[in-house]
Amino acid sequence: MRKLLVVVDMQKDFVDGALGTKEAQAVVPAVVKKIGEYASEDIFVTRDTHQSDYMTTQEGKNLPVEHCIEGSAGWQIDAEVQKALDSKKDADKITYVNKPTFGSVDLAAKIKEIAAKEEISVELIGVCTDICVVSNALLIKANLPEINISVDASCCAGVTSDKHKAALETMSSCQIAIIE
Template sequence: MSEALLVIDFTIDFVADHGKLTCGKPGQQIEPAIHALIEQFSSEKQLVIYAVDLHEENDPYHPETKLFPPHNIKGTDGRQLYGSLQQQYEQIKTHSPVLYLDKTRYSAFAGTDLDMQLRARNITTVHLTGVCTDICVLHTAVDAYNLGYQIVVHEQAVQSFSSEGHTFALNHFKNSLGATIL
């Protein structure tokens, strides 16, 4: 196993119409592509990582508190995976290599043991999916690049709040990080 799939922040709060910080329809439209990639990776017994934003309610020390409305609050339904991904996660975790990773910063690497988990499994390539292309996916990609991982971004499985931010990030992945865009 030298590759892993990261599903970044694909939660109710980031994707559902009633989510607290939703990218809405653009995020909802990528659900089938993410679902299919999870099926592919899990059927091949490759690692699937769900990197999920975690916040404490009214945390005055978290930098996002000043930037965004409260979202992905510990213990709320907003942290559940969106749509079919929650049920899919429940099904595959019993027979496939899966990690559910709480993260408190944009990057899935910041303040987590993700790098250690990947290296323990000899993973050299990370496939990135989820939201938001120009925030959490981008920051995860930059950290992956700085740690020496090969990066694959699945264009039909990432999305953001704005098409401008989404397009900027896709170009940055390719032109500044040497990522493969599929």
């Protein structure tokens, strides 16, 4: 069985930038280690990707903190995480998915294409557990209800510790395995 890893939004703005947290910074070493366990062609990296008009969007009106503007320093993958990705053999086979919102329909479609050809499982890690991790996990589950999907809680951080725990509970209720 092929095992895929989805690294969700480990971007500077979510780690130590505009929306960064100590919890997000604390999971970086675990994320780097987890990346080392997967082949490059089995790694998908999402990037929250907004444009200069962010503050006029629905998200911008509800979360008025400019972040992850495409091409900005905050949009870049955290330096330690990017170093781990770049150091992989065949790093050019890693799939990067830019997403304009919390969950990525494109990511789910790419994974569904692979699942049509071979048996897979999917593991998700990253930030924020209660926004983008849960959104992508549920999109993948909705598109592929019979595959094993897991989330490694030690490689995730939420907006708050309570929201992190609540998101893990929600995913567990939806038959996504939570690795502690």
